Amino acid sequence: MTENRAVQQKSVRRNRVAAAACFAAALITVGVVGTQSANADGAAQPAAQRTAAAAGQAPAAHPGPVASAATTTAPATATAGLGSAGLVQSEDAVRQGLHPVGATVVLSGRQALSACSGEQTMRDLTKGGATAYASVAWTLDAAGLLNESAASAPTAAAATAWEQQLVALVEDCQDEPAGHWRYGAAHTLTAAGGTARWYPAYSGDGVPGGGVAVLRSGTRVAVVELAGRPAGTPADVEGITTAALKRLAS
DSSP states (O other): OHHHHHHHHHHHHHHHHHHHHHHHHHHHHHOOOOSOOOOTTOOOOOOOOOOOOTTOBOOOOOSSOOOOOOOOOOOOOOOTTOSGGGSOOHHHHHHTTOOEEEEEEESSSOSBOOTTSTTOBHHHHHTTOOSEEEEEEEEETTTEEEEEEEEEOSSHHHHHHHHHHHHHHHHTTSSOOTTSOEEOOOEEEEETTEEEEEEEEEOTTSOEEEEEEEEEETTEEEEEEEESOTTOOHHHHHHHHHHHHHHHHO
16 A cells, blocks of 8 residues: 555646646736736836736746736835845746746745645645745746746745755655656755755657756745756756846855
């Protein structure tokens, strides 16, 4: 029974990548967007897509127009300096040849961490012990998603523990049966005083397509994932990881 349960959990995680791509396409079709922007550099940008969250919301930067269907005006209430500006921005994605068309930003820690973590959220992983949470789900025009979930720890020891838990979650999907998608070997980088481990993702046929990264800057930790882009390369993941690490340290 234990073996069957483990197989079912693995199957749920693998199916999240396909579900993410379908969800991205649905968001493009619905076109639910807000009317404010939050650019880390302070430049005026068109509004990003936003949805209501129990703990409040913050808007996200957006590089181009999207048809407006609804407006959300709940203010951001992030503490400890962690907010939407500390997350990967639209211009970061554009530099990697990605084309964001909308985003959902929440500060509750309730966004799923990655395709490998099932339904676990940053709030679950930290047991609600963070001083602040922030997450963004960017919808890409190629039916892909660029997601990031971040948390601010009360101590360096807590940040280290959360980073190790995130790494363990990701590396659990390196060893998969033949024919199933998986994460590749870890690569490390340092930028803006922070460190990151990034992992390219491969389809069951061995074709690279997106990937995931675990970030740490001071007492802030985050996980970033690029999914649903079959043409994505490891270089895309490395570039997004570097940009996200610099944002997290700001």
